[in-house]
Amino acid sequence: MENFEPQLAVDRAPAIWIGRNDGTGEQHLRWHQHVNSQPAGTPNGRRPAALLGFASDAGVLRNEGRVGAARGPQALRAALGSLAIHEPRPLVDAGDIEVLGDELESGQERLAQSVSALLAGEMLPVVLGGGHETAYGSFTGLFKHFRDEPETRLGILNLDGHFDLRSAPRRTSGTPFLDIARDLQAEGRDFNYAVVGISKPSNTPVLFERARSLGVRYLLDEQCTAGQLPAVLGFVEDFLAGIDKLYLTIDLDVLPASVAPGVSAPAGFGVPLEVIHGLCAMLAGSGKLALIDVVELNPGLDIDGRTARTAARLVNTLLGV
Ligand SMILES: N=CN[C@@H](CCC(=O)O)C(=O)O
Numbered sequence: 230m231e232n233f234e235p236q237l238a239v240d241r242a243p244a245i246w247i248g249r250n251d252g253t254g255e256q257h258l259r260w261h262q263h264v265n266s267q268p269a270g271t272p273n274g275r276r277p278a279a280l281l282g283f284a285s286d287a288g289v290l291r292n293e294g295r296v297g298a299a300r301g302p303q304a305l306r307a308a309l310g311s312l313a314i315h316e317p318r319p320l321v322d323a324g325d326i327e328v329l330g331d332e333l334e335s336g337q338e339r340l341a342q343s344v345s346a347l348l349a350g351e352m353l354p355v356v357l358g359g360g361h362e363t364a365y366g367s368f369t370g371l372f373k374h375f376r377d378e379p380e381t382r383l384g385i386l387n388l389d390g391h392f393d394l395r396s397a398p399r400r401t402s403g404t405p406f407l408d409i410a411r412d413l414q415a416e417g418r419d420f421n422y423a424v425v426g427i428s429k430p431s432n433t434p435v436l437f438e439r440a441r442s443l444g445v446r447y448l449l450d451e452q453c454t455a456g457q458l459p460a461v462l463g464f465v466e467d468f469l470a471g472i473d474k475l476y477l478t479i480d481l482d483v484l485p486a487s488v489a490p491g492v493s494a495p496a497g498f499g500v501p502l503e504v505i506h507g508l509c510a511m512l513a514g515s516g517k518l519a520l521i522d523v524v525e526l527n528p529g530l531d532i533d534g535r536t537a538r539t540a541a542r543l544v545n546t547l548l549g550v
């Protein structure tokens with residue numbers, strides 16, 4: 230990529246992209262032929278999207294889950310590689326941040342620094358987790374970037390079966406949104422957080438009470454069946470109306486285990502793929518998307534790459550390519 234050298238704190242260089250090759254030229258174009266191949270710029274007014282891996286098992290391990298999400302970024306890139314491109318926009322692979330052992334906090338700081346640098350480079354960062362501890366680094370990067378613009382209202386939309394508002398002695402994959410809420414509170418800033426897909430049996434009354442006290446808006450998974458897509462879109466449109474910049478975080482365990490078995494905590498009920506996908510298509514055209522992450526992909530638990538393929542389809546739709 231020409232003309233682009235943001236100050237990234239990556240530990241691993243961009244991956245080598247491979248995939249099916251039907252020939253050269255735009256009519257044959259697939260992700261693996263397109264990533265890192267275009268000059269910087271914003272053709273059609275669309276920002277270049279920058280993929281950034283956060284290879285971390287530390288949050289899920291601390292949260293007593295099933296580890297393996299550190300290999301998520303590579304599996305997601307592999308699933309994206311052969312997808313056909315119909316409406317090209319610049320796509321950059323910025324490489325991976327690696328969390329070694331239990332060094333989560335320093336990894337989250339490097340993630341925040343890199344997200345902030347990508348935003349300063351006028352790109353749309355797409356962070357590939359890692360467990361949901363990724364979210365603390367992602368949001369902190371967004372907050373760093375907009376810190377001096379208090380009039381810009383930041384919102385977090387989490388597609389997840391869980392609130393991830395746990396209180397714990399250290400950050401985990403179950404604490405990121407309480408960690409963020411506390412940081413914002415300390416700065417006197419609003420915490421605008423909405424969740425789509427909450428599973429009532431997977432969140433204790435303590436977590437529902439914490440969500441209530443923090444003013445969190447949410448829809449239960451039972452309110453997100455395929456027939457209720459218009460109401461889900463309405464809920465998100467209402468949330469978007471009150472913010473200027475959106476951080477979208479997708480925890481793949483929001484989806485039914487049939488399409489997303491490769492996660493630490495698969496959903497017994499889940500929000501149907503057509504609802505999550507419809508939501509992504511709407512958000513892609515919202516003009517408010519500033520930051521995306523996709524988390525909890527655990528390739529070791531996946532079945533025939535099903536979860537990675539589902540995640541790749543959602544990323545592809547969000548980027549409108
Ligand atoms: N990021 C994951 N959060 C969930 C995991 C639940 C589980 O492991 O069963 C949580 O902490 O609630």
Ligand SMILES: [Mn+2]
Pocket residue numbers: 389390391480482483494
């Ligand atoms: Mn979850």
Ligand SMILES: [Mn+2]
Pocket residue numbers: 361389391393402480
């Ligand atoms: Mn989560």
